[in-house]
Amino acid sequence: MQIRFLAQTILAGLLVAGAAQAQTVTVMGSTALGPIVKKAAEDYMKAHPGVQIAVSGGGSMTGLNQVTSGGCHIGISDVFATPDQEKAGVKNHNIVVQPFTLIAHPGVGVKNLTAQQAEQIFTGKIGNWQEVGGKNQKIVRVIRPESSGTRAVQKKTILHDQDFSKDVLIQDSTGAVVTAVATTPGTVSFVELEHLEKNKTRVAGIAYNGVACSNDAVKAGKYPVFSFGHAYTNPTKLGDPKVKQAVESFLAYILSHEFQQNVLKAGYLPVDYVKSLKTKL
Amino acid sequence: MPVGSTLVHPADIQPGGSRKAGPMPDALETSLTAAPVNGVGGSVESRPTAPHEAAESPVFRHSRIHRLADRWAHLAFLACSLLVVGLIGGILFFLASRGLAAFWPVAGNTGRALHLSEVFLSADWAPSSDRFGILPFIAGSLGVTGLALLIAAPAGILTGVFIAKMAPAWMRNLMRQVMDLLVGIPSVVYGIFGLTVVLPLVSRTWLADAPASGFAVSALILAVMIVPTIVSLSTDAFESLPSSLDEGAQALGSSRWQAIWHVLIPAARPRLLTAAVLGLGRAIGEAMAVQMVIGNNPQWIALMRESTDRAPFLRALFTPAATLTTELVQELPNTAAGSTWNNVLFAMGLLLYLLTMVLILATRRLGRGKEA
Numbered sequence: 001m002q003i004r005f006l007a008q009t010i011l012a013g014l015l016v017a018g019a020a021q022a023q024t025v026t027v028m029g030s031t032a033l034g035p036i037v038k039k040a041a042e043d044y045m046k047a048h049p050g051v052q053i054a055v056s057g058g059g060s061m062t063g064l065n066q067v068t069s070g071g072c073h074i075g076i077s078d079v080f081a082t083p084d085q086e087k088a089g090v091k092n093h094n095i096v097v098q099p100f101t102l103i104a105h106p107g108v109g110v111k112n113l114t115a116q117q118a119e120q121i122f123t124g125k126i127g128n129w130q131e132v133g134g135k136n137q138k139i140v141r142v143i144r145p146e147s148s149g150t151r152a153v154q155k156k157t158i159l160h161d162q163d164f165s166k167d168v169l170i171q172d173s174t175g176a177v178v179t180a181v182a183t184t185p186g187t188v189s190f191v192e193l194e195h196l197e198k199n200k201t202r203v204a205g206i207a208y209n210g211v212a213c214s215n216d217a218v219k220a221g222k223y224p225v226f227s228f229g230h231a232y233t234n235p236t237k238l239g240d241p242k243v244k245q246a247v248e249s250f251l252a253y254i255l256s257h258e259f260q261q262n263v264l265k266a267g268y269l270p271v272d273y274v275k276s277l278k279t280k281l
Numbered sequence: 282m283p284v285g286s287t288l289v290h291p292a293d294i295q296p297g298g299s300r301k302a303g304p305m306p307d308a309l310e311t312s313l314t315a316a317p318v319n320g321v322g323g324s325v326e327s328r329p330t331a332p333h334e335a336a337e338s339p340v341f342r343h344s345r346i347h348r349l350a351d352r353w354a355h356l357a358f359l360a361c362s363l364l365v366v367g368l369i370g371g372i373l374f375f376l377a378s379r380g381l382a383a384f385w386p387v388a389g390n391t392g393r394a395l396h397l398s399e400v401f402l403s404a405d406w407a408p409s410s411d412r413f414g415i416l417p418f419i420a421g422s423l424g425v426t427g428l429a430l431l432i433a434a435p436a437g438i439l440t441g442v443f444i445a446k447m448a449p450a451w452m453r454n455l456m457r458q459v460m461d462l463l464v465g466i467p468s469v470v471y472g473i474f475g476l477t478v479v480l481p482l483v484s485r486t487w488l489a490d491a492p493a494s495g496f497a498v499s500a501l502i503l504a505v506m507i508v509p510t511i512v513s514l515s516t517d518a519f520e521s522l523p524s525s526l527d528e529g530a531q532a533l534g535s536s537r538w539q540a541i542w543h544v545l546i547p548a549a550r551p552r553l554l555t556a557a558v559l560g561l562g563r564a565i566g567e568a569m570a571v572q573m574v575i576g577n578n579p580q581w582i583a584l585m586r587e588s589t590d591r592a593p594f595l596r597a598l599f600t601p602a603a604t605l606t607t608e609l610v611q612e613l614p615n616t617a618a619g620s621t622w623n624n625v626l627f628a629m630g631l632l633l634y635l636l637t638m639v640l641i642l643a644t645r646r647l648g649r650g651k652e653a
Binding site for chain 2: 058059060061062064065079082084085137140145146147148149163166167168169170171176179180183184185186187
């Protein structure tokens, strides 16, 4: 009895030691991209028992900072690397496509905005819903803080790199933005498509240039407002060739046709949907 | 949190029994009082006689074990207090090293170093366009806390008078317990209440559906948050006054209101000021609740300047604004370490730390004034 127990203990010990020798790939960053990368990690580890992939949060910028300094192997992020980080050798991989849509309080009486109207609303040239065919009500612009990835996308795609109006309400998270838009008359904002779909009863989606945002519209190339979810690596910090190989193989798995089918369920689009499109983002 | 601990009244604890329970508090008390005697100072004389006497008296042997325990306890207390002091010093050092890096070219900086004047004297905050004026946040923090105190201090102090001097005993107990409970409510709860109830209500009732985010609602929410602190402390202040003051004033023919206004409040003034400053300290450091209702617009000063409103002050109350804490909460996690932007945010944190320090020092100074 005791011998058997001893044998079991030794076996367990060997297994633990074996697991400790497996390649560990650490992934840090965006909490928005976290779930989908975690799913990829689980599937990948099942197929590759020798590799451990640890996914943790921290935020887009944390992911970028950590991957730049070598604190993790892969940094996932909604935002672009800064020029300094690019200089330090950080390399970008687009892993998913993220469509964005304009939303408004249901009572504003507007269903569509042209690109020019949308731009002028957020730069402050248009201040009343009446000017774009709605009811006589002041436009309340709800946007994200300056360091937010969503705001960067909005500035690039909707405002064409002009400054936002000074008359804005700023909310910290997309959830808070949706709550503000749902409870404040006259509000307009800009969120990921999945947040509109989850809150269809509380806020109204607004079409852009006559096209309502949807996965199909993005796929067909009719809807131009989207960004990429990024995975960054820093090849100069990946000393161990085994780790390097594991990182490259994991990224290849995320981009594989097999895994990309899963991202639809998480509110993203597969990267190959837009491969053919020329985009500034 | 220092505020919470000051609000527990010895009088409330004793009937509950936690003070009397078990030998633990006694042991602690003896070790506390005995520690200095057995410490470095007094040990030289007593040590040589100890083994001799210990052989004769079992009582003394017992106390010798106690002494050993005392010495260890003494060390443990010392270690804990040093740890706390070290932590506070470490935080200050960390904030200062990162915050001051905004103004001097330091290794690890990826951006440029700024002039003090373009940070502290400018109201233009647009970090991605390389403009770093933090005046809107300083003004926002001072404005919203000042307004909150303006609402909370009179309300809190008058409630304190009521609880201490007018309310019947059952009501006094009830009010005290309610106030102590209110102090412990997490700020995010007040924030959610403000965001989902107060903002839409104010907007619908007074502003013809225009958004109500801004100083007014934030100050109101903050005031509700700090009123319990002020009430508890000012109740203590009034209860600690000798009843002869009150009785003397009434014997001289003053009405109740006159006695309160001319005798009790002046007599309790140092402790009332302490209460107000502690409330202020809680308000200025609050981030979550304010962040949810203030609107977080860093350009509010510029916006006010452009406006042609006839009642600028009233308008300012309902203009989305930002404070030091709200800006830190929103931007710090998303800026790159070592960038000018990140450094300026740390400088704002340092400023907030120093402001709180000043408030705490003021509290202690005022508290000392009470005895003098």
